Amino acid sequence: MSFLLWLRATLILLLIAANTLLHAIPLLAAALVKAVLPFPPVRRAFDPLLTGIAESWIGLNSAMMGVFTGTRFQVEQDAALQRDGHYLVLANHQSWVDIVVLQKVFNRRIPLLRFFLKRQLFWVPVLGLAWWALDFPFMGRYTRRQIAKNPELGRRDMEVTRRACEKFRDIPVAVMNFVEGTRFTPAKHAGQASPYRHLLKPKSGGVAFVIDAMGQGLHAVLDVTIAYPGGRPTMIDLMADRVPEVCVRVRQRPIPAELAAGSYQDDRAFRARFQQWMNGLWEEKDADLEWFLESR
Numbered sequence: 001m002s003f004l005l006w007l008r009a010t011l012i013l014l015l016i017a018a019n020t021l022l023h024a025i026p027l028l029a030a031a032l033v034k035a036v037l038p039f040p041p042v043r044r045a046f047d048p049l050l051t052g053i054a055e056s057w058i059g060l061n062s063a064m065m066g067v068f069t070g071t072r073f074q075v076e077q078d079a080a081l082q083r084d085g086h087y088l089v090l091a092n093h094q095s096w097v098d099i100v101v102l103q104k105v106f107n108r109r110i111p112l113l114r115f116f117l118k119r120q121l122f123w124v125p126v127l128g129l130a131w132w133a134l135d136f137p138f139m140g141r142y143t144r145r146q147i148a149k150n151p152e153l154g155r156r157d158m159e160v161t162r163r164a165c166e167k168f169r170d171i172p173v174a175v176m177n178f179v180e181g182t183r184f185t186p187a188k189h190a191g192q193a194s195p196y197r198h199l200l201k202p203k204s205g206g207v208a209f210v211i212d213a214m215g216q217g218l219h220a221v222l223d224v225t226i227a228y229p230g231g232r233p234t235m236i237d238l239m240a241d242r243v244p245e246v247c248v249r250v251r252q253r254p255i256p257a258e259l260a261a262g263s264y265q266d267d268r269a270f271r272a273r274f275q276q277w278m279n280g281l282w283e284e285k286d287a288d289l290e291w292f293l294e295s296r
Contacts, residue, residue: 009239012068016061023057024126031133047171050134051112062104069241073104079222079252081109084172086217088210088255089113091224092199092285093178094232101226101246102176110222111172116161116206137164158209165213174222175210179203179278184232196282198289204278208264208271211255218255225249225285227292247292253281 027050034046065071087110091102102113112134119138122128132138139160168175180200182188194201211218227247237243259277262270 005240005242008068008241009236012064012239015064019057019060019064020126023053023060024130027053027130027133028126031129034133047135054112054130054134055108058103058107061100062107065100065104065238069238069243071238071241071243072245073101073248074245075105075248075250077250079220079250081106081222081252082219083108083110085110085174086168086172086214086219087111087174087222088207088214088218088220089174089176089222089224090179090207090281091176092184092226092289093180093182094184094226094228096183096235097228097233097238097243097246098178098226100235100238101248102224105224105248105250106174111174113174113176114168115176116164135164135167137161161206161209162213165210165217169214169217175214177207177210179207179282181206196286198293199282199286202278202282204271204275205264207278208259208262208274211260212262212264216260221253221255223251223253223281223285225288225292227289229293249288249292 030046030049030053034043034050089102089106089110091098099115106113114134114136116137116139117131122132122138137160165175179202181203182200184198184200188200192201225248228243228245229247230242230244233243256277259270259274262274264271264274
């Protein structure tokens, strides 16, 4: 990378850090009051304030990216978005840039995106406390081998998910799920023997659990496809203005009535139906990615 590109990336990084500190101070102050006075009326009063601060932070970050980069965003939307809706947002995952893209596309158009985070991220300076204040759920994210040795670990994560979803029933929310469970790489794709050209296999269990836990509280699924015709970028690529174009397709999908309630863990027939539905979404997403990449 040339000196000028490094200078650009460093400048953007410093501005994002300054923006983060600027917004973190009032956010953490409000979070402290919310923690000291954990009563429903206080919570209802402070949640919109905390969300507004987070949306302001995202808005400034997106504006800076627009000023300092020439990245073109092509967004195709087949959805009637509501700021006070209750959505489950599903997307493919290729890069940390995906999060920046999702925030730019949806900020102040739907409720604040909330991700399920690894528990270790709580200790990230400033951001960890901010995520906690905004009710981002922290989970262990244990491997199958760890859960096989100690099933209590899996039950612990399921309980965290259930408590978070119960809390989300009472507030406008957009629960974000990268269904593949990890970022796409050719090595992971080959290791899975994935039947899709541009995607890893979808992990349906987490999606089923959120739908079951939130019951009728979800309005719809927002199915998001993200494509980078110039190749999978890193965050440094974005800051250095090396991401020429981002293509996004948003489809609003109803949650099939037969999948809105059922035991994914215990009912084999229900699990098969749910996986078939997810596989159908993934086949269409794979075709969308092929079209975006081949037409550029």
